[in-house]
Amino acid sequence: MARPKILVVGAGFAGVGCVRRLERTLAPDEADLCLVTPFSYQLYLPLLPQVASGILTPQSVAVSLRRSQRFRTRIIPGGAIGVDAKAKVCVIRKITGDIVYERYDRIVLAPGSITRTFDIPGLAEHARGMKTLAEAAFIRDHVISQLDLADASQDEAERVSRLQFVVVGGGYAGTETAACLQRLTTNAIKRYPRLDPGLIKWHLIDIAPKLMPELGEKLGRSAQKILADRGVEISLGVSIAKAGPQEVTFTDGRVVPTRTLIWTAGVVASPLVATLEAETVKGRLAVGADMAVPGADGVFALGDAAAVPDLAKGEDGAFCPPTAQHAMRQGRTVADNVLASLRGQPLTPYKHKDLGLVVDLGGKDAVSKPLGVELRGLPAQAVARGYHWSALRTNVAKTRVLTNWLLNAVAGDDFVRTGFLARTPSSLRDFEYTDAYLSPEQVREHTASLSAARAD
Known part of the structure; x- marks a missing residue:
């Protein structure tokens, strides 16, 4: 048989x-x-x-x-x-x-x-997602390219639009994406002496009234304060009304000049x-x-x-x-x-x-709730990275990740664009x-x- x-x-x-x-x-x-x-x-x-x-x-x-x-x-x-x-x-x-x-x-x-998307004009054509390896690689290249293009531009309006970034979604994916990329641009701007660091602005918006409500009231506020102290502008109860190639319109009427819209508003x-x-x-x-x-x-x-x-x-x-x-x-x-x-x-x-929740905000910043215990800062970071490291299924993957973390801690960020996806369509629709x-x-x-x- x-x-x-x-x-x-x-x-x-x-x-x-x-x-x-x-x-x-x-x-x-x-x-x-x-x-x-x-x-x-x-x-x-x-x-x-x-x-x-x-x-x-x-x-x-x-x-x-x-x-x-x-x-x-x-x-x-x-x-x-x-x-x-x-x-x-x-x-x-x-x-x-x-x-x-x-x-x-x-x-x-x-x-x-x-x-998860909605019937928002321009969203599918101009937003980028964060669910695949190709999307993550593209977003990295795209963000660094905005710094390069802003540095080369003589047009102040173009510089402003290239140095503002919008992330939609206040869950884990959106919050960690905004946190990690904001840290990258903050460190990278030091290598661009002709650019005003004050022009770089990250927006994190979500239609929900709270950031990562699963964390609870205290940890959610802690994560929000960490990002706000870094200069991330957090808008809750707000979403996107319209998206274009050089600006997005929020549902509260604000128009933000930007070339970068990252959509992580659920699945x-x-x-x-x-x-x-x-x-x-x-x-x-x-x-x-x-x-x-x-x-x-x-x-x-x-x-x-x-x-x-x-x-x-x-x-x-x-x-x-x-x-x-x-x-x-x-x-x-x-x-x-x-x-x-x-x-x-x-x-x-x-x-x-339930084993709890971990949120890695980059650098020494993190909030975690393992087995109901609320942690912040380095202890939370150790728990977050320890959990992720242990969940990797092969020793090769564990070695690569640990080596990358150590190298980044010692040498800092690098700002190299690979260019592999520079001419590849990269919107949500693609x-x-x-x-x-x-x-x-x-x-x-x-x-x-x-x-x-x-x-x-």
Whole structure:
């Protein structure tokens, strides 16, 4: 008899956590394991702001999947663009553009999320995101290029617009991005004697009334004070009304001349979710506490793409937030449940204990809340970086990150532009690929043609 096939979609924290667990627990001949991902690495997303600011090199946060000694998973280089749960077929567009069809017995959907945007004029064309390695590398080059161009310009208005930067989103990604890049420009301006340091201005805005409310009142205020003391202008209860190539308009009527708009205002589940025609909760797949999708045989979902009940809160309608901490743990639980389903054993509900929150603001600045203990300054920085360092999956990645941190602490920032992406389109619209996914009807058409071809 043919071995059952387990197909895992996505190589983020959830997908890789699942694959690693399955590789350790599956017997050699028990099942075939496949992973669908455009890249053969796991991106350590929480450290992207440090890549954008040059503290870390890009390869240090791209953890190779093939370095594991146990690695025996077949990687399909591409992205899933549709799933037919009845036919048990996943439609995949490979990085070459070719369409392939993968049958499965069990499928684990961990496609992650895309940047949440709104119908704001000019946003998709002029804003940059912060969810991929390419975006982080581009933003670094872009920010440094603004300093170079401002230094070369004789036009005062152009200098002003190039030296103002706007970050939208007061969550972890936006706050850390603004903090790290503001520190970079503050240090870099010392190398530009013709530029007035007073012209550099960073704006951090969010429609919410508080900065990082998950941290609590005291730590949230501490983070806000750290940034304000550095000169970051924080505007809460404010968003973007309109974006253009040289200015943005805030919803409170202010017009800020800028060439840099970084959008980190939350995420939504991958469009792959909509191809299943399954029940959703605020765009995320509705799943049980065991992360099985009701009514879809052999389908499991987790991470940013799934609304996983939060049993730790004991409340009806409470779901786990889309964080790396949950994704890693859910990956292990789903792997156990996939294996249990193959062996005819009962499935286990996902339960967790919150380990706390860490926010690295660059340099000696940080706020952390490990296991409910509030920390600031160097102790918080040690906890934040210690947590991130320990979460990296290979010794090579740990060595690279630690070396980068030590080098930055000793030698300071460097301000080199690589120029690799200088002529590459780099807006939100260019990186999200939301038009690549099939509609449910198209998925059925693809799988029907596949069945007809096989019958012939």
